[in-house]
Amino acid sequence: MHWKRQNLNCIKPLMYTGGEIMFWQKFIEKFSVLDLIIIAMLSALGIATKPIVVPITHIITGPLLIPGGVVAGGFYMMWLVLGVGLTGKCGTATLIGLVQALMVFGTGIFGSHGAMTLLSYTLPGVAIDLALWFTRHRVCCLPCSFLAGVLANICGSGLVNILYFRLPLVPLMLALTVAALSGGLGGIIAYKILHQLKKTGFGHKTA
Structure with missing residues (x-):
């Protein structure tokens, strides 16, 4: 009996790992090859445009003493919102954020915050997917x-x-207000781009 318990204890981690593999396999399988290509392209575009956008936003945010990423973030989030609209599938934004995090973390390029990069890039995608899951929308309206x-x-x-x-309360509230406006503008731009793509027959049918 003691030998059997030891064996079961050894098998449990393997079973857990297998469960994780099955979860990721099922998660990825719901995306078509075209979906994955779109996700990869949007992830790359988001990272490639970051060094261009950030210096421009610093001109605006510098006098206000708030981080430049607050305004630039709206442009980054545009790619995540656009990705969900193009695929029409929940989890797209999270996957785009994860791919971007791995690109930045793996290469050490502009915007790397070490291991915390995984959180700072992935969680906004999770927020998008959760919001659209609760509302049962897929970037189908403004x-x-x-x-x-x-x-x-x-x-x-x-x-x-x-x-x-770790800004004080007043600058933090100002930063979050600007972030909301910037993010909302990015979402609107994503919808407008999606609307134009829809006219060409490209994108999810409900977009």
Whole structure:
């Protein structure tokens, strides 16, 4: 009996690992090859445009003494919202954020915050997916696109503030307000782009 218990204890971690593999396998299987290509492209575009956008936003945020990423974040979140609209599948934004985090973390390029990069890039995607899951929308209208962008940028800006900046209350509230406006604008732009793509027959049918 003692030998059997030892064997079972050894097997449990393997069973847990197998369960994790099954979860990720099922998660990825719901995406088509085209979906994964879209996710990869949007992830790359989000990272590639970051060094261009951040210096421009610093011109605006510098005098206000708030982090430049608060405004630039709206542009980043646009790619996540657009991804959900193009695939029409829950989990897309999270996957885009995760891919971006792995790109930044693995290469050490612009915007790397070490291991915390995984959180700062992935959680805004989780916020988008949760918001759209609760509302049963898929970037199909202007309000849900705006809401997705707002929540994502507030989540990202708030998390970065907790981890790095730790602003006092008044600057923090100002930063989160600007983040909400910037994120909402990014969501609107994503919806407008999606609307134009829909006219060409590209994108999810409900977009």
